[in-house]
Amino acid sequence: MPAPLIQTQQVVKRFGALVANDHVDLTVEAGEVHALLGENGAGKSTLVKMLYGLLQPDAGRILWRGEKVVLDGPRAARRRGIGMVFQHFSLFEAMTVAENVALALDGDEPLPRIAARLAEVSRAYGLPLEPGREVWQLSVGERQRIEIVRCLMQDPQLLILDEPTSVLTPQEAEGLFATLDRIRAEGRAVLYISHKLEEVRRICEAATILRHGKVVARCDPRAESAASLARMMVGSTVLGVTHEAAAPQGPVRLAVASLSLPPAEAHGVALRDVSLSLHGGEVLGIAGVAGNGQDELFAALSGERLAPRAEAVLLDRRPVGREGINARRRLGAAFVPEERLGHAAAPRFPLSENALLSGHAAGGFVAGGLVRRGQLLGFVDEVTRTFDLRKGTRDPEARALSGGNLQKFTVGREILRRPMVLVVAQPTWGVDAGAARRIRQALLDLAAEGSGVLAISQDLDELLEIADRIAVMFHGRLSAPLPVSGLTRETLGLLMGGSGFPADAPEAA
């Protein structure tokens, strides 16, 4: 039997006190699609960064075709035949597809030759691309194709894909799977990082599962169920939330009327004629591929960006489009942004001050300009109790909490104030299954008490689980909301890909 394509033996990587990879053994054979599974923070990214030469192991060794290798940089990895497509792309928006590819290649091939080769490779793998288009005009799916094609042009034996479908519509993901089949058929190997278990069961023939930096299982995902894979990842059984989707009944709590906003920055997304109404007692989901205007919608709803007209945003029928975020909070709204550290919370501030951050306007934490520390600490204790926060001390710095615990805190500090309207972006992004369940249940409980909850999420499964109605964002427009009962992933997928939306007017640029 020939030596495996790539193998790690007892690889260890530490970051300070944290052991990100603890004696990890991974074996990938030529011609297989191998899944690397684990929750966020389980050490998947650390491991593949070592395989791609971005990090150096503190101990252990890496074997390439049975031979010990030192990968002291991505260039060394590429020379061996290892290519990687990152979750976050590194493309220059103002340059063409071919120019972007040329920048990433190690040789000094002339641009026309690269463009020709690019066209050929993209045809051969079913990844349609126009070499002359500028990147800013392309969708996220097309951008990912550039990244994949430029890896394939280096003729890799091992292709590493980090969460490739998180930015794709279901239909685009199908296209990717067909490409992976072709790559496998040529005898190349794929290391596929994901936490979407259905997808892994379909396309991978081997899986290595990490938990807390250690390998906890190796299996053939085709022989497992999604539930059994989840159990291996989490280490315990994951319960679902209880929710019956229903038609909206309560009064309109939050309404947006024909809101248009130019992009805040170059190549940003403009909001075009967005309208929605959120009723008390319901969870309204906003689906869509990342970067279709969800961030802009959140900023407009929260008041971090003001609307052109006061009537464009109504909170309990009061026009608040020209009011800042604190005025909206005083009227009973609460907000949870997507980015936990740096936006929702200040990393080096203790939790008590992070409670003050969003609560100073309406939470009763300030008297005569003075901060009431005792009050804040009591509030932190209450969030801790209600949401089962795990932390070392009573009032640690925000950055000392794990992602899931910090997310429970940033959602919990808003829910405990019993807001009339809660706008939450990516409520469980990068959160382990147990914390995600608790957060989703808390959102549902809040809605059940009569508040309106607007959840912006890229995770369709999450929205289908908690929402009563779902609307889709595409190129800054928002579809009419569809009731969840009877809604299929396929219908949503088509909307996420832009069908049913009015064609965009040609850009003024």
Place this chain on the structure above:
Amino acid sequence: MRLVLERRSETPLALRLGSPLLAVTLTLASAFVIFAAMGQDPLNALHVYFIAPLSDSWGLQEVAVKATPLVLISVGLALCYRSNNWNIGAEGQFLVGAMAGGWLALATHGAPDGPWLLPAMLACGALGGALFALIPALLKTRFGANEILTSLMLVYVAELLLDWLVRGPWRDPQGFNMPVTVTFEPEAVVPLLLEGGRLNIGTPIALLVVALLAVLVGRTLKGFEIRLVGEAPRAARFAGFDEKKLTWTVFAISGALAGLAGILEAAGTVRMLQPGISPGYGFTAIIVAFLGRLNPVGCLVAGVFLAVTFIGAENAQIMLRLPLDVTRVFQGLLLFYVLACDTLLLYRPRLVRGAHA
């Protein structure tokens, strides 16, 4: 073997306190070497520099007199730096404060009128410093101009303005053509605290300011806003704080404190206006602010330490014939060591063996 800097997840309190002490120790060690290289007995020189100023009542008073402007300016700068506003122009705001307050003293010269004069002068000084500091704030918030450059360049404007005033319209006609104004009337002079020294009520004012700002930073919503804007600007917007308004506020406060220090110096220690009114207090205060960890009480301690080096330098010049520039070298070294030691706060140095066993 290689040296790796690893990010710390939490900074221990002992290090926070220890890092400035380590910087001071390293500065003293460097001073030891420098004195030896200059042919002095290092221990004796260190004694003259750092111990002698603290060993008699006159020296202690002088230390307080020097520390007062340093502390006043640096606590204001600390607010600016905490909130990511880089006011480098306190020297200019100090001079404008001296000129604004001094103008009132000169305008009433010969006909001083009651006890309101001195408080009014102090208010004018603070107001002048604040208005002068608002120029870089305006340029930053309105046009996006870099406040480091604009505030620094305005120092030279203030210096030249003072130069022109004391050589031109404000020159003392009986001053033998020296570039000085008349000596202020007794009513326009900051009263002394003790007979037979130079300690005046500026020092208790500075202590009061330190106490007020310590409460502001640590206990009030405004202090939280200042810290949050500097630490996490996006989170500050989420908190609903207006970054631009805050830029105006901290520039105004630090300018007012620098201006107050300026008029206290002019009407207290110097009692007239002249070009050399500040031995670089506005710039030294930057070192004080960082050595004091941008914390009001820390600035008080650091201000006293820097004041000792000023007095020590005068002592050393007289007793050891060492040039005053040596002090500048020490102050520069000190800032360098403070910033270097701060790296230890954020990172843990670790030696690692080669990764490939």
